[in-house]
Amino acid sequence: MxxxxxxxxxxxxxxxxxxxxxxxxxxxxxxxxxxxxxxxxxxxxxxxxxxxxxxxxxxxxxxxxxxxxxxxxxxxxxxxxxxxxxxxxxxxxxxxxxxxxxxxxxxxxxxxxxxxxxxxxxxxxxxxxxxxxxxxxxxxxxxxxxxxxxxxxxxxxxxxxxxxxxxxxxxxxxxxxxxxxxxxxxxxxxxxxxxxxxxxxxxxxxxxxxxxxxxxxxxxxxxxxxxxxxxxxxxxxxxxxxxxxxxxxxxxxxxxxxxxxxxxxxxxxxxxxxxxxVISGETEAEAREKYRVLLDIVDPLTALGMLNRQFGDVFTPEMLDEPVPAEGPAEGTSYSVARESVKRAREKSWTLRQLCQRVGLGQHxxxxxxxxxxxxxxxxxxxxxxxxxxxxxxxxxxxxxxxxxxxxxxxxxxxxxxxxxxxxxxxxxxxxxxxx
Ligand SMILES: Cc1cc2nc3c(=O)[nH]c(=O)nc-3n(C[C@H](O)[C@H](O)[C@H](O)COP(=O)(O)O)c2cc1C
Structure with missing residues (x-):
């Protein structure tokens, strides 16, 4: 069997x-x-x-x-x-x-x-x-x-x-x-x-x-x-x-x-x-739409709070529309998942707001x-x-x-x-x- x-x-x-x-x-x-x-x-x-x-x-x-x-x-x-x-x-x-x-x-x-x-x-x-x-x-x-x-x-x-x-x-x-x-x-x-x-x-x-x-x-x-x-x-x-x-x-x-x-x-x-x-739909477009709704409702302040809990007080709301800083935070935490998220954000040239949306949705x-x-x-x-x-x-x-x-x-x-x-x-x- x-x-x-x-x-x-x-x-x-x-x-x-x-x-x-x-x-x-x-x-x-x-x-x-x-x-x-x-x-x-x-x-x-x-x-x-x-x-x-x-x-x-x-x-x-x-x-x-x-x-x-x-x-x-x-x-x-x-x-x-x-x-x-x-x-x-x-x-x-x-x-x-x-x-x-x-x-x-x-x-x-x-x-x-x-x-x-x-x-x-x-x-x-x-x-x-x-x-x-x-x-x-x-x-x-x-x-x-x-x-x-x-x-x-x-x-x-x-x-x-x-x-x-x-x-x-x-x-x-x-x-x-x-x-x-x-x-x-x-x-x-x-x-x-x-x-x-x-x-x-x-x-x-x-x-x-x-x-x-x-x-x-x-x-x-x-x-x-x-x-x-x-x-x-x-x-x-x-x-x-x-x-x-x-x-x-x-x-x-x-x-x-x-x-x-x-x-x-x-x-x-x-x-x-x-x-x-898993965020899935009958069609790719339906799945993307569900994903978009989820990204849209992430509260950037809450997500910044999560990041700051993991990295120390390094991120501020003023930085939201700037690229994720090239130096610093990734090394500053014992949370390997958080380190990986920041690393990925840099590779993809995301802004801090985009990183916040992903982190808020889940880092799994x-x-x-x-x-x-x-x-x-x-x-x-x-x-x-x-x-x-x-x-x-x-x-x-x-x-x-x-x-x-x-x-x-x-x-x-x-x-x-x-x-x-x-x-x-x-x-x-x-x-x-x-x-x-
Ligand atoms: C997938 C996962 C889920 C966890 N869930 C909890 C939890 O619900 N409550 C908790 O106190 N710790 C939780 N932990 C933390 C672990 O029990 C452990 O304390 C922490 O990962 C640090 O130990 P480590 O370095 O051996 O991973 C979780 C860890 C992982 C990796």
Whole structure:
């Protein structure tokens, strides 16, 4: 049987476009309405997506540079994904439910317990996107002036995951017997203390939850540094990455498979799902028109705010109609995606306004073209070994996600590259991962 690709719908407020809330088809307040997320989960499930995926951060992001930028940024009024997902579990039956949670600002017992609850509530559809967080603003909300160094954050993350896995394993399969006749509720020989003692955590266990339907929730990871790749190689079932070219994606997937092998796993136990944004139409002209509307609604102040957050206070509104400066900013940031955007703007001789429009729409791998062409590009990535599937990043919701489900999914199915019905009962089964 031909291998089929996997799909995630990455959901952030009302879309990845920084001014998506201004799109004429979008409810500008929907990012804090549960009905919006329920609608997106139903659309994703109608499209047979493997999962909906929620990014998260533990601090506001906007900076007021240039002046006025902060007040125009919509991304700081959002809901905690772990509060959204149980509601979505009640709205859906098949689609996986993945939330981002930080290992830097939680304790393993909290996280293991919450994701165990989500796995029970959803009947085996829970996933945890493990992040170490990356900003001092998050540190400032958790008793620190500055964040821990990257090696420290990843050392904590590794011990965190080890401990969480110990907690999920603290109840063996079949430990909960609930036998009315004998009066035995659980089999004490199958429930174990954890007694973890390490540099960051001391956790006795066991967990206040019997073994979850998936054995353990799906582990997703997104860090791209050496330390991040090692963490993925050791624990991740799925990696969300943001390569901008097919070549970069192929190299990234090979690297991840090698890391899995380094930690005693096999290459097929780790799935690469790069982010992609698709803006497509029946005709090239229709796709271009959708793209133009999206570029037009980018608020230049908001986009300048994003650039200044990444590069320091280097861009001003007065520079908008000048070419992107030939020197400077590109080297000044640790955000590789932002560096690449500036580099591309220089190569194409864009003005700062044009760069702002592109940055505002999203700095991920993008396909703008006919539905047929979009499906062809996705097929090419998958069949050439660049990925195991895609994390779809809608520009605005629900419209752009609905477009993907209506036009791209059937084209992938016609090529035999995507399922026509869910195969399994759990997220792990649908992803084709071996039982634990
Ligand atoms: C595609 C992608 C998605 C990410 N999503 C989140 C997120 O939702 N929340 C978060 O705190 N960090 C997120 N991160 C940040 C990573 O978890 C990590 O902290 C950051 O990339 C720095 O580590 P690195 O140098 O290993 O990449 C994401 C990173 C990537 C590459």
């Amino acid at each position: 031909q291998k089929t690709l996997k799909l995630g719908a990455s959901i952030r407020g009302v879309g990845y476009h920084v001014s998506a809330w201004r799109h004429p088809d979008v409810d500008p307040r929907a990012a804090e309405k549960i009905g919006h997320y329920a609608e997106l989960a139903r659309i994703a499930e109608a499209g047979l997506f493997d999962m909906v995926f929620f990014a998260d951060a533990l601090a506001t992001r906007a900076i007021d540079s240039p002046l006025g930028a902060a007040a125009r940024y919509p991304g700081d009024a959002i809901l905690d994904p772990l509060m959204i997902l149980p509601a979505l579990a009640m709205e859906t039956r098949h689609v996986g439910l993945v939330a981002t949670s930080s290992t830097t600002y939680h304790e393993p017992y909290h996280i293991a317990r919450r994701f165990a609850a989500l796995d029970h509530i959803s009947g085996g559809r829970a996933g945890w996107n493990v992040v170490t967080s990356f900003s001092n603003r998050e540190a400032a909300n958790f008793n620190r002036a500055e964040q821990l160094s990257k090696p420290e954050r990843y050392a904590r993350a590794t011990e965190f995951l080890e401990t969480a896995i110990g907690l999920w394993d603290s109840w063996e399969e079949g430990a909960l017997v609930a036998d009315r006749q004998s009066g035995l509720f659980f089999d004490p020989s199958k429930v174990h203390a954890v007694n973890h003692v390490g540099p960051h955590f001391q956790v006795a266990g066991p967990l206040t939850s019997s073994r979850v339907p998936q054995g353990r929730p799906l582990i997703v990871q997104a860090g791209a540094s050496e330390e991040g790749l090692d963490l993925a190689g050791r624990y991740a079932d799925v990696v969300y990455s943001i390569p901008r070219s097919i070549e970069a994606a192929i190299a990234n997937r090979r690297e991840l498979q090698a890391r899995a092998v380094k930690f005693g796993r096999t290459g097929d136990q780790i799935l690469s799902m790069p982010g992609v944004q 791998f993008q396909i703008v073209g006919t539905h047929d062409r979009a499906a062809e590009v996705l097929a090419e990535w998958f069949t050439s070994g660049a990925c195991d599937g895609f994390n779809v990043l809608p520009s605005h919701t629900p419209g752009n996600l609905a477009d993907f489900v209506e036009h791209i999914v059937p084209r992938l199915q016609q090529r035999g590259l995507f399922r026509t019905a869910y195969e399994g009962a759990t997220l792990r089964e649908n992803l084709g991962l071996a039982p634990l």
